[in-house]
Amino acid sequence: MVDRLKEDLIETGSFGRTPLKRIERYEQLDPQKGVTRPAGTEENRKIRDYAVGRMKETGLSVKIDKVGNIFGRKEGSKTNKGSVMSGSHLDSVINGGMFDGSLGVFGAIEAVRRMDDESFDNERPLEVVVFTAEEGSAFSPILLGSSVLVDKLSVDEALNRKNTRGQTLEEVLENMGYKGDFEGSLDDVEYMVETHIEQGPVLYREKIPIGIVENISGVAWVMATILGEENHAGTTPMRMRKDALVAASDIISFVNKRANEMVKELGASTVGTVGKLNVFPNGTNIVPGKVEMGIDIRDVVQKNMEGLKNETLKAMKDIEKKYGVDISTELPPMHIPVKLSDEVVNMIDNSARQVGVMTKRMNSGAGHDSQNMAEKVKTGMIFVPSVNGISHAPLEWTNWEDIENGVKVLTQTLKNLSRIAKR
Numbered sequence: 001m002v003d004r005l006k007e008d009l010i011e012t013g014s015f016g017r018t019p020l021k022r023i024e025r026y027e028q029l030d031p032q033k034g035v036t037r038p039a040g041t042e043e044n045r046k047i048r049d050y051a052v053g054r055m056k057e058t059g060l061s062v063k064i065d066k067v068g069n070i071f072g073r074k075e076g077s078k079t080n081k082g083s084v085m086s087g088s089h090l091d092s093v094i095n096g097g098m099f100d101g102s103l104g105v106f107g108a109i110e111a112v113r114r115m116d117d118e119s120f121d122n123e124r125p126l127e128v129v130v131f132t133a134e135e136g137s138a139f140s141p142i143l144l145g146s147s148v149l150v151d152k153l154s155v156d157e158a159l160n161r162k163n164t165r166g167q168t169l170e171e172v173l174e175n176m177g178y179k180g181d182f183e184g185s186l187d188d189v190e191y192m193v194e195t196h197i198e199q200g201p202v203l204y205r206e207k208i209p210i211g212i213v214e215n216i217s218g219v220a221w222v223m224a225t226i227l228g229e230e231n232h233a234g235t236t237p238m239r240m241r242k243d244a245l246v247a248a249s250d251i252i253s254f255v256n257k258r259a260n261e262m263v264k265e266l267g268a269s270t271v272g273t274v275g276k277l278n279v280f281p282n283g284t285n286i287v288p289g290k291v292e293m294g295i296d297i298r299d300v301v302q303k304n305m306e307g308l309k310n311e312t313l314k315a316m317k318d319i320e321k322k323y324g325v326d327i328s329t330e331l332p333p334m335h336i337p338v339k340l341s342d343e344v345v346n347m348i349d350n351s352a353r354q355v356g357v358m359t360k361r362m363n364s365g366a367g368h369d370s371q372n373m374a375e376k377v378k379t380g381m382i383f384v385p386s387v388n389g390i391s392h393a394p395l396e397w398t399n400w401e402d403i404e405n406g407v408k409v410l411t412q413t414l415k416n417l418s419r420i421a422k423r
């Protein structure tokens with residue numbers, strides 16, 4: 001493991017951890033204290049600044065687009081078109097881990113440094129990319145920055161989205177100094193490779209160092225607001241209540257039950273989660289008058305994902321009647337499941353063989369900017385094992401030797417792709 005990459009990950013892994021603490025080994029993790037750096041926060045600015053500093057130090061020319069995506073470019077020796085892009089995101093979930101996203105960014109910077117160390121001649125341009133607001137922890141939907149880059153969402157739509165504090169993306173980008181004017185475009189990008197922690201148990205359990213992603217699950221979010229009637233918990237008879245939280249509990253049970261049934265009956269890879277719940281006014285002696293909930297539904301098969309989403313919306317209508325509440329929903333743009341590029345998948349496989357690392361082909365249940373990118377450019381993903389399969393939690397960890405394997409495979413893949421003649 002080259003110490004400079006380890007240093008990048010350890011140093012930035014302290015940003016957003018309270019109190020600030022450098023973590024070098026799994027044993028130092030605190031199950032209560034992960035990293036919190038949602039898009040637009042001071043901690044997010046800090047890690048962006050750090051990455052930009054490393055890019056400049058590496059001689060990359062840095063540009064920021066209108067939604068804060070960062071591009072660090074090294075020109076090619078034979079062509080300035082058809083670049084090979086690699087990167088990920090630097091925002092985090094609330095109380096998450098230090099490698100989710102940042103491994104893909106600092107791993108890509110490290111790959112360029114390694115190519116420079118050996119004076120490798122990249123014939124195509126190389127571009128390190130940092131996508132804005134991947135996690136959806138401040139702004140919905142997930143994958144915001146890459147959605148603009150692939151024209152799924154307009155710049156204005158993205159800039160006008162509001163975070164939980166009511167600030168727009170435009171405001172927070174301006175505050176951080178990341179409201180750029182570069183016209184981000186994929187017209188001259190040929191390949192994208194994202195390195196990421198698996199965030200699941202497969203590689204760790206099977207002791208396989210590298211996963212090569214073939215498909216990425218789609219993601220459908222349903223943001224629901226349930227309006228009941230706030231009232232006194234002691235005086236309001238049971239039959240006269242409009243309890244928004246009881247209605248919410250039926251929705252939670254429905255999503256969980258149906259997802260389980262679909263897995264059993266169809267052998268589907270469907271997952272359904274209610275991970276967000278705000279109860280108002282949230283007092284022990286008050287019948288809840290309002291609940292906001294966030295429902296997350298995923299599958300690698302679009303029909304299943306949409307099926308569960310539609311069934312959930314229908315169940316809400318019945319629940320509305322049953323409890324006399326009003327349920328309104330917002331449906332952020334859906335991310336459909338995607339199949340990644342066979343050409344890049346095979347190239348990652350060949351590159352891993354070249355550097356002598358064992359691989360396994362697999363699907364990703366987590367969402368990644370690569371699923372957007374795959375709609376426009378030839379895209380692949382390299383996974384490294386997550387200890388105990390934990391992620392989006394403070395105990396997320398990847399062993400340093402696995403990080404080294406990931407970056408070795410990434411570097412070889414980028415080298416090979418950057419040499420493919422432009423047709």
Ligand code: GLV
Nearest residue numbers: 135142366367368
């Ligand atoms: C993003 O990390 C997601 O899968 O929710």
Ligand code: MN
Nearest residue numbers: 100101134196
């Ligand atoms: Mn991620």
Ligand code: MN
Nearest residue numbers: 093100135392
């Ligand atoms: Mn994540």
